[in-house]
Amino acid sequence: MLFQSSIRKELARSFGATLVVLVTIVMTIVLIRTLGQASRGFINPQDVMLFMAYSALGRLPTILTLSLFIAMVSTLSRMYRDSEMVVWFTAGQGLAGFLRPLFRFAWPVLLVITLMALFVWPWTNQQTKDMQSRYEQRGDLDRIAPGQFQESSSGNRVFFIDRDLAGERSSNNVFIAATEKGKSSITTARSGRIDTRGDVQFLMLENGQRLENVIGQSALKISDFEEYGTKTGDSNPLIENAPEAKLLSTRDLVKAPTRGNLSELAWRVGLALASINFVILAVALASVNPRGGRSGNMIFVLLTFVVYNNLVNLGQSWIFVGLINFGNFLLLLHGGVFLLGLAWLSKRQFNWVLRPARRINRSPLAVRSTESKS
Numbered sequence: 001m002l003f004q005s006s007i008r009k010e011l012a013r014s015f016g017a018t019l020v021v022l023v024t025i026v027m028t029i030v031l032i033r034t035l036g037q038a039s040r041g042f043i044n045p046q047d048v049m050l051f052m053a054y055s056a057l058g059r060l061p062t063i064l065t066l067s068l069f070i071a072m073v074s075t076l077s078r079m080y081r082d083s084e085m086v087v088w089f090t091a092g093q094g095l096a097g098f099l100r101p102l103f104r105f106a107w108p109v110l111l112v113i114t115l116m117a118l119f120v121w122p123w124t125n126q127q128t129k130d131m132q133s134r135y136e137q138r139g140d141l142d143r144i145a146p147g148q149f150q151e152s153s154s155g156n157r158v159f160f161i162d163r164d165l166a167g168e169r170s171s172n173n174v175f176i177a178a179t180e181k182g183k184s185s186i187t188t189a190r191s192g193r194i195d196t197r198g199d200v201q202f203l204m205l206e207n208g209q210r211l212e213n214v215i216g217q218s219a220l221k222i223s224d225f226e227e228y229g230t231k232t233g234d235s236n237p238l239i240e241n242a243p244e245a246k247l248l249s250t251r252d253l254v255k256a257p258t259r260g261n262l263s264e265l266a267w268r269v270g271l272a273l274a275s276i277n278f279v280i281l282a283v284a285l286a287s288v289n290p291r292g293g294r295s296g297n298m299i300f301v302l303l304t305f306v307v308y309n310n311l312v313n314l315g316q317s318w319i320f321v322g323l324i325n326f327g328n329f330l331l332l333l334h335g336g337v338f339l340l341g342l343a344w345l346s347k348r349q350f351n352w353v354l355r356p357a358r359r360i361n362r363s364p365l366a367v368r369s370t371e372s373k374s
Contacts, residue, residue, distance in 0.1 A: 007075070007101045015071035015109075022063050023056070030055045044135045051128060058124035061117045061271050066305055068109050069278040072102055073301045076286030095349045098283050106279050114272040118250045121268060125246045156180050161192070174205055176230070185212040187228070195229075202229045262326045263319040270312040273334040278305070280341035284348065308337065 034052050038045045076098065079085045157180075162173030174192040178185050189208025205228045212221045245253065245264035253261040253268075285301055315329045324332075346352070 007098070008105045010075050010078075011071055011102070011105045014075050015067055018070050018074075019063070019067040022067055026059055026063055027052065027056055030059075042135075043132055047131055047135075051131060054124045054128045054131075057116075058121050058128075061113045061121065061275075062309070064109055064113050064116075065271065065275045065278060068106055068275065069282055069305055070298075070301065072106075072279065072282035073286045073298070076283065077297060080287055095283065096345060099280065102279055102283065110272070110275050110279075113275045117268045117271040122247060122249050125244075129244075129247055174203075174208070176203075179215070183212060183214055185210060187211075187230070189228070204229050257326075259320050259322060263316045266319050266326055266329055267312060267316045269330065270315065270334065273330065274308060274312060274337075277308075277334060277337045277341060280338065280345065284341050284344040287348075 030052050034043070034048050034055065037043050037051075038048050043051055076085075157176060157178045160175040172191050174187075174189045176185075176187040178187070187205065187208060187210045189205035191207065192203055192205045195202045195204050206226065208225055208228060210223050210225065210228065212223075213219060245260045248256075248261065248264070250265065250268060253265040281304065282301075285297070285304065287297060311333055315324070315333055318324045319326060319329055
């Protein structure tokens with residue numbers, strides 16, 4: 001009882017500290033990436049925090065797996081370093097006996113990882129996709145903020161307004177630079193307003209000037225106007241394409257076992273199986289080399305996680321292109337890692353030595369001296 005309770009308490013402290021550090025790092029990376037997408041016009045700047053929350057929630061299974069793996073390895077390594085392992089080994093507790101308290105501590109985390117990989121991951125992807133789609137379906141003028149240059153959804157126009165009038169769909173000091181049909185134009189106006197006629201939006205400009213020329217020619221056409229209308233976009237929704245595999249629920253992936261769906265399903269199931277294998281690998285890999293320092297073993301542990309995680313991602317691509325099927329991939333990768341972890345754990349449990357037997361070579365001089373004595 002003392003053996004299991006002491007390990008679980010230390011695991012809880014180490015797991016909590018590691019999780020906070022990893023979540024902070026991931027949130028910082030997600031913040032930088034989200035701000036970049038917002039600056040390029042892919043998402044609404046007002047939805048940055050919500051988009052960050054969904055993105056971080058989708059990455060939480062990987063964060064939990066890495067936190068659990070690091071916490072277990074660091075706890076066991078500390079016990080080796082402080083000679084606490086020697087006490088437990090002397091008391092008759094073998095290395096394989098540590099699996100039971102580790103799994104008793106880890107099973108709620110493993111359950112959360114499985115549920116999030118199978119159900120929360122597609123839900124967060126669908127939410128972020130809906131946010132991007134709603135923002136892309138907005139008209140070009142709906143995206144414009146006063147004092148900022150904004151590119152249109154087609155990429156051939158740039159809009160700028162000095163300020164908009166509160167409570168009205170109009171603005172002052174409008175600037176439009178456009179390139180279309182082999183012509184480039186610059187249009188400026190003192191004021192402008194938005195008119196909707198049917199499903200089409202028009203920007204009606206008043207008291208302005210328009211400069212137009214054919215690309216590649218020096219001739220310039222200048223015209224002044226009191227009122228000028230230009231089409232900005234329509235309110236028709238985008239054509240719905242076939243949903244991506246990562247947006248489908250796990251139930252839908254099972255119902256439609258195409259290569260793309262099976263590859264996504266293998267990735268989700270692989271996260272759950274990998275988290276279980278990492279518990280066994282933590283016991284097998286935890287050790288301390290006094291000459292190598294404290295960071296030497298941790299670097300090897302992180303490298304193991306990166307390689308295993310990349311193999312899961314690589315297997316998703318292999319299933320998609322048809323190099324391997326769903327069942328064989330799960331059996332070869334996760335079953336192979338499971339057997340490898342048990343074999344390495346057994347080697348350390350029973351002190352197996354993987355060395356070839358030494359061969360005794362007798363020199364010809366020794367053989368001759370033996371014969372002469374006889």
